[in-house]
Amino acid sequence: MEGSKKEISFSKSLISSIKRKIRFEYIFLLVTLFLSLPINPSYSYYGRYAIEAKLSFEAEVEFYSKKRVTLNLIKSNGRLKAHVQKTIKKQVEHLMGYFQSNSVSHIIGSKGTLGEKYLAKPLSIRKSRSKNYWVLTYFFDGLATFEKKIFGSKKSIKIPLRLPKNPKTIYRLSKKGPKYPCTDKEYNSQEDFFYFWDIYKKGCSLINDFKNVPLINASLRPLKNTRWSYPEYDKIYGDNGNGRDLVIYTFFGYMDSLKDTDTPNKRDESYKAFQKVKKTLIKRGMEVIGQENAFRIYAEDIPSSGRFNELKDFDLYDGANYISTLTKKIDFRGKSLNLKIKLLLSDTDINSYDDTFRLFYKKALRTADIIEYEGHSGLGANLSLKKLEIKGLSKKKYQLYFFNACSTYKYFNNEYLNAKGGSKNLDIILSGLPTYGDSASNNSLAFLDTFLEAKSLTFQTIISRIEDSSDGGPYLYSVVGDHDNAWKP
Numbered sequence: 001m002e003g004s005k006k007e008i009s010f011s012k013s014l015i016s017s018i019k020r021k022i023r024f025e026y027i028f029l030l031v032t033l034f035l036s037l038p039i040n041p042s043y044s045y046y047g048r049y050a051i052e053a054k055l056s057f058e059a060e061v062e063f064y065s066k067k068r069v070t071l072n073l074i075k076s077n078g079r080l081k082a083h084v085q086k087t088i089k090k091q092v093e094h095l096m097g098y099f100q101s102n103s104v105s106h107i108i109g110s111k112g113t114l115g116e117k118y119l120a121k122p123l124s125i126r127k128s129r130s131k132n133y134w135v136l137t138y139f140f141d142g143l144a145t146f147e148k149k150i151f152g153s154k155k156s157i158k159i160p161l162r163l164p165k166n167p168k169t170i171y172r173l174s175k176k177g178p179k180y181p182c183t184d185k186e187y188n189s190q191e192d193f194f195y196f197w198d199i200y201k202k203g204c205s206l207i208n209d210f211k212n213v214p215l216i217n218a219s220l221r222p223l224k225n226t227r228w229s230y231p232e233y234d235k236i237y238g239d240n241g242n243g244r245d246l247v248i249y250t251f252f253g254y255m256d257s258l259k260d261t262d263t264p265n266k267r268d269e270s271y272k273a274f275q276k277v278k279k280t281l282i283k284r285g286m287e288v289i290g291q292e293n294a295f296r297i298y299a300e301d302i303p304s305s306g307r308f309n310e311l312k313d314f315d316l317y318d319g320a321n322y323i324s325t326l327t328k329k330i331d332f333r334g335k336s337l338n339l340k341i342k343l344l345l346s347d348t349d350i351n352s353y354d355d356t357f358r359l360f361y362k363k364a365l366r367t368a369d370i371i372e373y374e375g376h377s378g379l380g381a382n383l384s385l386k387k388l389e390i391k392g393l394s395k396k397k398y399q400l401y402f403f404n405a406c407s408t409y410k411y412f413n414n415e416y417l418n419a420k421g422g423s424k425n426l427d428i429i430l431s432g433l434p435t436y437g438d439s440a441s442n443n444s445l446a447f448l449d450t451f452l453e454a455k456s457l458t459f460q461t462i463i464s465r466i467e468d469s470s471d472g473g474p475y476l477y478s479v480v481g482d483h484d485n486a487w488k489p
Helices: 012-021 071-076 078-100 102-108 269-283 356-367 414-419 437-452 459-469
Strands: 045-047 050-064 112-127 133-147 157-162 215-222 245-253 287-296 321-332 335-346 370-374 399-404 426-430 478-480
Touching: 045 050, 045 459, 050 078, 050 112, 071 078, 071 112, 078 102, 078 112, 078 133, 078 157, 102 157, 112 414, 245 269, 245 356, 245 437, 269 287, 269 321, 269 335, 269 437, 321 356, 321 437, 335 356, 335 437, 370 437, 399 437, 414 426, 426 459, 437 459, 459 478
Parallel strands: 245 335, 245 370, 370 399, 399 426
Antiparallel strands: 045 478, 050 133, 050 215, 112 133, 157 215, 287 321, 321 335, 426 478
């Protein structure tokens, strides 16, 4: 999730020249495993504006090696294989910035996001003109999400791609004097380049550098969307491990970096969102039954079991975190139950010294019926099960997650479904593009209203509500894992 929107300029004449250079040729190849697991879609997908698609292309990547390199060595030598894998990954990562730029959306008709997994089959290898460098030609096959309108009535389309031939040197090549005109003015470090670069941005010299940033002709084929599906309402509103309670955790992560973890930032978009959602829920009949303001939990106070009873098991200190628990009696088809929503505002950065979020998030994964996250994705780190040291999820308990952060389709898709043992007891609502902090409260309420009102809405309606609540967009919200849901009204 981002704090503000940025406009990126580009040259229409230059874009037209790029289009004229494209030769729509494509060689379809039988792909074998090289870098990742098979990318055939394991789980269903639905988006109001979004559609999942197969992205395929042939590309070249340059990498360093003092020793002679062959295709057999790339496949058999563990160290060399890992080196090549890492280089291809760094190259392919640049599709994040490429697909999310305003410039490219004008060229191909939509913004988009690359999926989690892909195949990359090595085809040929040759020496580079640069000393101790080699050029690998490989075939790419992966998943991505775009707006449905990009296809029209076509079953497949061709789109132009630009990728740095050498991902290690592209940042230096983009420099113009003391400036970096090919990327964002604020986020212009080498580490951020892949995410914010825009080759068609005014003043970027890379636009005509086809040697270092070759033009690639890619194929894009839409996959079938789920048409109608429902959350498993019989489980959500039934005994899902919490008796007569329907338990929802809503997490808000600070948008701005905290100067320290002891002082709240009341100007932060997430602080405002937390307060707005809380006040709105009270207006809609919910009662606050517990809260703690401006607190922090130290790591050394964590019970050895990792389990705790809210805040009673900790010594609390001054901090930036806020938590409120609200409740209301609701009725679903003649059945009365207690809706309990826990709102937590905290520092959600994976490197934060404050353990509050990690503690409550782990508890939510064990006990909550529904989990919502509004904050930064941290390029996949902030909610990474691996980085949070979570080995698995409860496979028997049905849960619904809403991950409203930047490009969560890229990061928190298969990882969570696989940890859950498949999609039988898990559905996930994801964003395909960067989302914004100023829409967090509206997005959150649009999602929570479904359960506050105790309605049995389709996923299609829920996602439409979230899209409509956003400022701008569309943000390519989607649901995955719903194809095997059994509940119907």
